[in-house]
Every structure is written in C-alpha cells, then in structure tokens.
Amino acid sequence: MTKSKRKVFTLFLYISLLFILSLGGIKFTEGTKISPEHTIKTLRLGLPGISNSTLEAGGIAVHNKYFEEELAKEGYKLEIVFFQQAGPALNEALASNKIDVALYGDLPIAILKSKGADVKVFAIDNSNLQFGTIVQNESQAKTIADLQGKKVIYGKGTVQQRYFNAITKSYQLDPKNFEMVNSVGADANSVFSGRQADAIFAFYYTVLFMESKGMGRVIESTLDKPEISSQSLAVGRNEYLVQNERAAVAMIRGLKRAKEFAAQNPSAAYNIFAKNNIPAAIYEKAYSADLEFKNFEPEITSASIDKLNHLVDFLIENKLINTRVDVNDLITTKYYQLFLQDK
Numbered sequence: 630m631t632k633s634k635r636k637v638f639t640l641f642l643y644i645s646l647l648f649i650l651s652l653g654g655i656k657f658t659e660g661t662k663i664s665p666e667h668t669i670k671t672l673r674l675g676l677p678g679i680s681n682s683t684l685e686a687g688g689i690a691v692h693n694k695y696f697e698e699e700l701a702k703e704g705y706k707l708e709i710v711f712f713q714q715a716g717p718a719l720n721e722a723l724a725s726n727k728i729d730v731a732l733y734g735d736l737p738i739a740i741l742k743s744k745g746a747d748v749k750v751f752a753i754d755n756s757n758l759q760f761g762t763i764v765q766n767e768s769q770a771k772t773i774a775d776l777q778g779k780k781v782i783y784g785k786g787t788v789q790q791r792y793f794n795a796i797t798k799s800y801q802l803d804p805k806n807f808e809m810v811n812s813v814g815a816d817a818n819s820v821f822s823g824r825q826a827d828a829i830f831a832f833y834y835t836v837l838f839m840e841s842k843g844m845g846r847v848i849e850s851t852l853d854k855p856e857i858s859s860q861s862l863a864v865g866r867n868e869y870l871v872q873n874e875r876a877a878v879a880m881i882r883g884l885k886r887a888k889e890f891a892a893q894n895p896s897a898a899y900n901i902f903a904k905n906n907i908p909a910a911i912y913e914k915a916y917s918a919d920l921e922f923k924n925f926e927p928e929i930t931s932a933s934i935d936k937l938n939h940l941v942d943f944l945i946e947n948k949l950i951n952t953r954v955d956v957n958d959l960i961t962t963k964y965y966q967l968f969l970q971d972k
Contacts, residue, residue: 672700672876673708675722675731677715684902685755685861686925687732689887692901699879699886716740723748723866729873730865730880734758735940736788738864742959743950747867749961752881752927754861756936759833759915760792761850763840768827773797773849777806779827782820784813788859791943793830795857796849821845834915838907852918860936863927870964877964878971881927885968888925895920927968929960 674696676683683691690696697707710728712718716737722728724746732754742748764770770779773796783789797804810817810826821829822844829836833850840847851858863880870877891898899909899916916922937956944950 668704670705670873670876671708672705672730672873672880673710673728675710675712675719675728675733677712677719677733678905679711679713683711684905685732685758686884686887686891686922686927687754687861687863689890689898689901690883692904693887693890695883695886695890696880699882700876703875703879705873705876705879720746723864726866729869730863730877732861732863734788735860735862735937736791736944738862739937739940739944739954739959740950742954743944743952748864748959749867749870750862750864750929750937750959751870751877751961751964752863752884753925753929753933754863754884754927755924756860756926756930756933757851757855757919757924758788758859758861759851759918760789760796760830760858761833761836761847762796762828762830763821763836763845763847764828765821765824765845766843768846770827771848773800774802776828777802778808780808780810780825782810782812782817782826782829783831784817785809785811786947786949787813789813789830790947791859791940792851792857794943794947796830796851796854799854799857834907834911837911837914841908841911855918856936856939858936859940860933870961874964874967878967881965881968884925884927888922888927891922891925895922898922928965929962934960 676687676691691709700707710722712722716734719728719731719733720737720741723731723741724744738748738750762773764776770776781793783793793807794804797807810820812820817829817831818839820826821839833852836845836847839845863884865877895913896909899912902912903909934956937959941950941954941956945953
C-alpha cells in the first residue's frame with residue numbers, strides 16, 4: 630500500500646470511528662460483526678402540558694430521569710414531546726404515529742379507541758385523579774344538593790363533566806336540575822372569578838389552589854369516593870409495543886420507581902409537582918387520601934378496569950362516542966407480566 634493510500638485509509642477509519650462514537654458507540658463481537666441488540670432505538674413519549682407541569686408517577690419518572698435510565702438499559706433513547714392541548718392533541722399524535730407512548734387521562738384515550746385506533750393501555754400512571762367542587766365565598770351552598778337550579782361550570786365532553794355527572798348521581802340528584810356553563814381551563818376560572826356562575830367542577834388541586842387564593846370555598850371532592858375519580862394511563866401504539874416490548878417493560882420499571890420514590894419521599898414528590906407554580910402544600914392536601922401512593926402502582930387492577938367500564942358507560946350515555954369500547958381489548962397486562970418475570 631502506497632503512502633498516499635495509507636493516509637486515505639487512515640482518514641476513512643478515523644471518520645468512521647467518529648461516526649460510531651457520535652451514535653454512542655457500537656459493541657463489536659467476533660471480529661467486525663455488529664451486535665444488533667445494542668443498536669440504539671427511540672421511544673417518543675407524549676405528555677400533556679408544558680415541560681414544567683407534568684404530574685403523577687410519570688412526572689416523577691421524568692423529573693428523576695427514571696424513564697431515561699430504564700430505557701437506556703434496554704438500548705433505547707427517550708424523546709419527550711409536550712402537548713399544551715393535552716388529550717385531543719395526544720390522540721392526534723398517537724393516531725398519526727408522531728409519538729409511540731403517552732401518559733394522559735382515560736377519557737380521551739377511550740375516545741381515541743372508539744375511533745378505531747389500535748392502541749393499548751399497558752400501565753397505570755395514577756389510578757385516582759381527584760376532583761372537587763368550589764363555590765363562591767358568599768354562596769350559602771354547603772352541599773352539591775344546594776347547587777340545584779344554580780349555574781355550575783364544567784366542560785362538556787370532558788372529565789369534569791364526568792365528575793359532575795357521577796357526583797350528582799352519587800347523591801341521587803338529577804344532573805338536569807343544574808344550569809351548566811360550558812367552559813374549561815382559564816376561561817372557566819375567568820367566568821367563576823367574574824361571579825358569572827355559582828360553582829366550578831374541576832381537578833381537586835385546582836379548586837384547592839383557588840380556595841387558597843380566597844376565590845371561594847371547596848365543598849366537595851372525590852377523596853372519599855375513589856370509585857368516581859378518574860385515571861391517568863400509560864398507552865401506546867400497539868404496533869410499536871409489539872415490536873418493542875422491552876421498551877414497554879422499561880416504562881413500567883420507571884413508573885414503579887416513581888411510585889416507590891413518592892411513598893418514601895412524599896415531600897420531594899410534592900415539590901416536583903410544584904414546578905407548575907402551584908405550591909407543594911396544595912398537592913400534599915390533594916394527595917392526602919393515599920399517603921403510601923398506592924394510586925401510582927403501575928399494575929392494571931380489576932378496580933381500574935371497572936372504572937374504565939363506567940367511563941365507557943358515561944361516554945355512550947352522553948353520546949360522546951358512537952361505538953362502545955371493549956375495555957378488554959383496550960388494555961393489556963402482557964408487559965406488566967414481563968416486568969414481573971424480570972424481578
């Protein structure tokens with residue numbers, strides 16, 4: 630080999646080595662064969678909100694890098710995409726293959742499944758998303774029954790409506806005896822603060838925060854009614870999960886570590902949640918029904934399945950979906966069983 634050819638060969642080898650290193654390195658075995666199991670893959674995780682507003686077990690797993698660490702053990706790189714429009718935007722992203730896995734509420738997931746999307750719920754993020762009701766400070770209402778004939782705020786077709794329907798029925802009240810103001814989020818808060826309605830039905834931490842700011846009085850919550858609370862779930866495109874089952878197992882390991890962290894370090898968990906500018910003390914009260922954070926357990930239980938079936942009943946009754954969702958087809962325990970086998 631001539632001197633010039635040796636230089637070219639050496640330069641090519643050097644560039645090739647830099648390229649390999651830029652990919653994080655590739656393990657070589659038996660001469661120059663590349664070990665395929667060490668090829669870096671990607672899991673694209675969709676989350677609601679913005680980067681500082683993730684809650685539940687998934688919020689802890691993201692903040693403490695549990696997902697990142699567990700996926701890396703299986704040869705995966707984590708990419709996180711936040712969606713400010715939450716449920717509808719996450720549904721669209723899953724349906725169009727823009728993300729692989731997402732952590733968000735059960736209601737939009739059920740709606741996505743009803744439209745024929747091939748998705749599977751494979752773990753629990755929070756089995757008890759709590760809701761509450763706040764009334765104006767000057768209101769004489771002390772119970773939900775006292776709000777009959779009054780203007781109450783919730784968003785039509787949302788988990789807030791589901792809470793409203795469930796809490797009124799739990800007291801054997803007819804939801805039609807209330808005057809609904811269809812509003813959500815900042816608009817709902819604006820309507821309430823402008824005293825254009827008597828009460829608002831929303832997430833428990835939201836109404837607790839409003840109460841702490843002197844905006845009203847909380848008169849009801851789901852703390853003692855877990856059966857009518859909602860859920861945050863881990864859901865993925867079935868095609869991706871089947872082809873990347875170790876990634877699903879890694880996600881479950883991350884959720885399990887988050888659950889254990891919260892149980893052992895509740896104050897630290899509340900401080901993580903407080904990054905969305907709601908004080909940690911509010912979350913401490915909002916999560917007070919389960920100090921062991923059993924609601925963060927990733928296993929899909931019979932109670933979670935029952936709650937999903939009741940959710941589907943609500944969606945059908947309120948004509949929010951046209952086709953009944955088969956909950957047994959929506960969920961899969963395959964990856965949790967693989968997780969257990971690894972232990």
